């Protein structure tokens with residue numbers, strides 16, 4: 001299936017996007033990106049994603065040559081141009097990326113390269129996650145926030161790569177939960193971390209994590225549902241004693257975590273608060289999130 005992508009002012013088949021090996025995005029991870037999804041073909045929280053992209057761009061001093069409004073309009077158009085694949089894939093994933101272009105130094109680069117790539121959500125790759133994930137709290141740490149602000153969504157992800165390897169070596173198939181240098185829980189390689197203890201939802205402050213759009217959705221839901229919520233430093237001790245744990249990210253929305261460090265979380269089953277939040281999220285988007293992932297995921301792997 002060929003999707004249409006925006007690439008530096010043109011609309012081309014996605015597979016024809018070519019990144020020069022000398023591009024600084026490839027050479028030295030001098031790039032920022034966003035991941036956004038649709039529900040029923042409609043872009044979810046586009047404003048939040050575009051704003052985060054531009055906050056990242058401003059911080060890394062990279063001008064994409066497009067205003068936020070132009071980027072939002074191009075994103076709408078990118079989805080529009082691929083809507084004919086919706087029945088086949090279920091919903092769409094949108095990947096914005098902006099690199100600094102070629103150049104020996106960051107200040108001498110020859111200009112931003114801007115792409116908006118659309119594809120089907122990878123339901124086949126993650127639909128089983130809703131049965132409960134395994135996680136490992138890794139020795140590999142998040143970058144110190146004063147060295148590289150975690151609010152930038154950037155490509156310098158070697159610590160996440162190492163954390164994924166470490167978690168998998170310790171418990172095959174497990175995903176990492178990283179810590180900061182003080183030992184507090186931060187996030188995973190593409191997701192925020194939540195725990196539930198005595199009915200209250202806890203998540204880390206944004207001092208050391210990406211401000212996930214899905215994290216914000218969960219915080220809005222807990223407020224609507226009157227679920228006690230605390231944004232605070234979390235220690236490994238708190239995770240290992242939690243009743244429930246779940247991860248949030250754009251494609252999954254939220255997925256339960258049923259073991260951490262090979263120990264069951266709570267009774268090792270998906271907990272009531274996780275179920276309540278997933279149900280409320282599904283209701284808000286008029287689509288059963290788990291059912292959609294399982295339907296399209298099993299179809300693709302059949």
Ligand SMILES: Cc1ncc(COP(=O)(O)O)c(C=O)c1O
Pocket residue numbers: 035187188189190191192209210211212213214215248249250251
């Ligand atoms: C490091 C990191 N943390 C958290 C998230 C979750 O953010 P969002 O909910 O906006 O997808 C991501 C998403 O890719 C991420 O890369």
